Amino acid sequence: MRVLLMSYGSRGDVAPMAALAVALRERGAEARVCAPPDEEFARLLAGVGVPMVPFGRSVRALVNSAERPSKSAPEVAAELVAAHFETVGAAAEDCDAVVASGLLPAGVRSVAEKRGIPYVCACFQPWTLPSPARRPLPRPGRPFPPGVTDNRVLWKLDAEKVNALYGEPLNSHRAAIGLPPVDNVRDHVFTDRPWLATDPVLAPWDEPEEIDVVQTGAWIFKDERPLPAELEAFLEAGEPPVYVGFGSMPMRDAPDIARIAVEAVRAQGRRVLVSRGWAGLAPTGDDDCFTVGDADHHKLFRRVAAVVHHGGAGTTTAAALAGAPQVVVPQIVDQPLWAARVAELGIGAAHDGPTPTFESLSAALRAALTPETRTRATAVAGTIRTDGADVAARLVLEAIARDERPVTTA
Incomplete structure (x- = not known):
């Protein structure tokens, strides 16, 4: 057939x-x-x-x-x-x-x-x-x-x-x-x-x-490829980082958004892992910041402290299955509804609007990085089919x- x-x-x-x-x-x-x-x-x-x-x-x-x-x-x-x-x-x-x-x-x-x-x-x-x-x-x-x-x-x-x-x-x-x-x-x-x-x-x-x-x-989708060696080395070199990526979203003012995201994550005392995506996010930083291209979310998200993303169906599901707290910065169409659902389930925070500032993203990260959110995200992960x-x-x-x-x- x-x-x-x-x-x-x-x-x-x-x-x-x-x-x-x-x-x-x-x-x-x-x-x-x-x-x-x-x-x-x-x-x-x-x-x-x-x-x-x-x-x-x-x-x-x-x-x-x-x-x-x-x-x-x-x-x-x-x-x-x-x-x-x-x-x-x-x-x-x-x-x-x-x-x-x-x-x-x-x-x-x-x-x-x-x-x-x-x-x-x-x-x-x-x-x-x-x-x-x-x-x-x-x-x-x-x-x-x-x-x-x-x-x-x-x-x-x-x-x-x-x-x-x-x-x-x-x-x-x-x-x-x-x-x-x-x-x-x-x-x-x-x-x-x-x-x-x-x-x-x-x-x-x-x-x-x-x-x-x-x-x-x-x-x-199950990607059988291992994570890139350079990414593995970054993950092994310190505490779990916060992942920031917006998938296929074009993201106006991408350099500013990348800078804001890095600063907001650092303000929480965390390392930063930035996915280039279609917006081409490519912040320059010190040893606490790493930029990655294509990598399997299901392997990667199990090893991060939180996932900051646009609220696409696949990314939301991958983060939930990994038990990773989420910060959803919705851009278009159904993404605000995925953000609302993440907040409703208690597995992360919904950012208000598509354009983060240092203050707004920092507040969302503080909510997502609490022990209570991590516990809830872990519990929900066990229910995902x-x-x-x-x-x-x-x-x-x-x-x-x-x-x-x-x-x-x-």
Whole structure:
């Protein structure tokens, strides 16, 4: 059996697909991953022996490049839909099922529908899924009308935003391959039974049962490579440092943020470990400060005093699983909600806003570095599931065995 996995986004969107690909292989199935053409994704997948099919634009270029404003959100959406039908469609030609995630995979269900194979949409955070219990996350398009507080109305407007972005290109491509038009692109993509690949403790699905969400647990990527020798030497040379990294976030004024972070950590009497990330954080410092590139979070976070990060799903989960206290400095989209969840669980502190100052980050660090927070983080770590990718792999293969066909579009 062959399964096509597809995700367009940052490392936090691609690494879970690598984890699922490995789990499928362990169950005797073949898997390939469609992912953005960024070198680090190719390296990540090659490291675990998973074939990659590149598609779309470089995500790193979209996030960091000066070219970013040159195309509107609808133009980027149309390009992505075309890539779904063309590149992803070709990659699915000999596959028995498709699992899609990342930036709205608007055309992927149509590819599966045309080929008559099962399709699954997976989310790596619960707040994208429509629920009357909360507001929709921000999305390109006209802002919500001021004063509207009815969440059902807001979710209806959210669906209209998605239609404005993806509706015309999606239905044009569907018509070209003989499929009927879709009225509600968002719900069509999610289906009536989306999968939620998050840990039930960190990000539970306890909303009203309006949709049948299948929560598998997080798909945790296991990097078998050892930590770099220079990093090992730094870790062994003193007390556990505080890790500071913002993943794929561009971070305006990155040099100032790096300086502030180093000063705030030092003020707590701690050494500092800074991850360059896509922002290129590279502080200069004395022997108490070390800058690292790509390194496995699951190995590294077990050896740090705390983790200061942006609040991505993967980083939050890795820190929680390691029992490392967290300081979340949220930047965009779902990250403020991850920050709030970390604070609610008592496993760290939520920074107020995306731009830390010495004073604000110092206060957050003081809260995270208390013995009480460490004790709570250790306790929560023992509850985090690590079998999410295997659960998902089993469900995919069961769907193939039942020959589940995609549901007709809504």
